[in-house]
Amino acid sequence: MSTSWSTTDKATSRPSAPGPSDDLRRKRRAAKVRRLRTGLPGLLLVAPALAFYGVFVLRPLAATVQYSFYEWNGISTATWAGVDNYVRLLTDPDLLGPILNALQLIIYFSFVPVVFGVIAAAIIRKMGASRLAGISRTVLFLPQVIPLVAAGIMWTWLLATDGAVNQVMRVIGLDGLTRAWLGDFDTALPAVGVIGAWVNVGLCMLLMLAGMTKVDPSLYEAARLDGAGPIREFVSVTLPAVRQELGVAIIITVISALRSFDIIFISTQGGPGSSTMVPGLEIYYLAFFEREIGQASALAVALTVLVLIVVLPLNRLTRSDSDS
Template sequence: MTTSIAPRRAAAHSAARRGTLVGWLFAAPALIAYCAFVIYPLLTGLQYSFYRWNGVGPSEWVGINNYVRVFTDPDLLGSIRNAFVLIAFFTIVPVAAGLVLATLIRSMRPGFFSSASQTILFLPQIIPLAAAGIGWSWMYAQTGAVNQLLSAVGLGSLARPWLGDFQTALPAVGLIGSWVLTGLCTVLFLTGIGKIDPSLYEAVRLDGANWAREFVTVTIPGLRQEIAVLVTITIIAALSSFDIIYTTTLGGPGRATLVPGISIYRIGFTQSEVGLASAFGIVLMILVLACVLPIQRLARVSDR
């Protein structure tokens, strides 16, 4: 009996090892690409961050001086502050609007209007961010569609060059991000609502709950995972924003819309301070991780 079990165990162990080897072989191309285009550049950037280097000539070891400059330079700190302001527009507005729009669309009868609404809302997501930035910069111009619309409804006194005003430039850019991301949030929330057990909605309706009560007690708890995913995606988009800012304001007027992505681009490619740009990039990565990892942890804890 024992002699017959041993060969079976050996065969099962051999099959498991072959399966593991085959799995690693299938994953090898992706792992190689990830190491070549993510891990290696990250380690190289970390190395550069401890040097003063113009990208061409000899480098000079400066230790943590580049990191000290990041946390003491008012312009660089201001760009980080602007990025956190953009979180309100890239995260809070799209997620809140997506929740409401998804709930409203879900309450409609399936048909042309429902499908067209989803398509129109998601359309900005497939437009390149550079193209979206250029289009909105035309709309925000002094003679653009936004000011013309304000004049048409009797609010011409509010018209201004939105992207050229120190007070309105950052909110104006933030609204472009809200417009782009709202469709993604809406579509993902619609998918999540479709997975919620309909009997839960029937139960709260039998208890006499209105739309708002149903939304708070059933819809939001049922979309915890989707909310966590979208908050993570949109926070990363806010902190690493570049395309929209570059095509609309280039960080101006002055430094009103300067964000870390633009700062890193200017420092590295215009000022040729590769070490400082690398240090700022590492700091930005740490900030992103510090923001998104607690969200992921909270999402996992809430599912237990």
């Protein structure tokens, strides 16, 4: 709908570049009328979606920004707080800590699954159409299908003191290393990260596989004729071909790390201490337990800005890559 609108827009605005004449002016007026006529049904068609978008996305967004400048408990009248809430974000270690944790989670939620996803996809592609390829694809993608809450509960059982992870470690003689993985200050954040990595690896693999299928088989043939081994083939042919998919995978997983909530809420609730506290969870606690809606909103705005700061350069990176 909107595409047809914008193409007419382009087509009619182009003739206006040379000097104006009567003929041109008349043409332009006619085009304007035509544009309105073709634009109106388009607008009408977009209107319902736009209304929903406005009410459920734009308005809450605006309200969050507004609340962030107030001190409000959610019930009584709010008092204007200016930028106090933002100043506290930068000075209070209780609020800064969660952001640092989220940045650390990027390693587990993004870096690890992307690397594993690429490797797994390359191996599965090699297997061709065999049954094993189908099974591995399903098994690796399954975590994406399971609700995050279920995944969180399952992993808390696996990582518990008497859970499967520790049982296996005892069997292979690593008794000394067993611990309550989610209850230990040193291992809680990495343990939560493992859950995230497990969830995201399927998505990354699927994206990579999709990218790899569009590679022309003759390229591989040519590489092989030039004497390339499987690793050389992977580095020189496969990897450049999936650059765009790689970009998408990194962006999606980085966002999932920064705004993580479900897995952590289920498995550790931010504990022990505040070693696994992340901004999403902190916003929830501030808003619904401490009833500091203003402070929670400020943190939410900061989180949104942080996501944009991290993701926009990545986005540009993939775009310029595809142009070159």
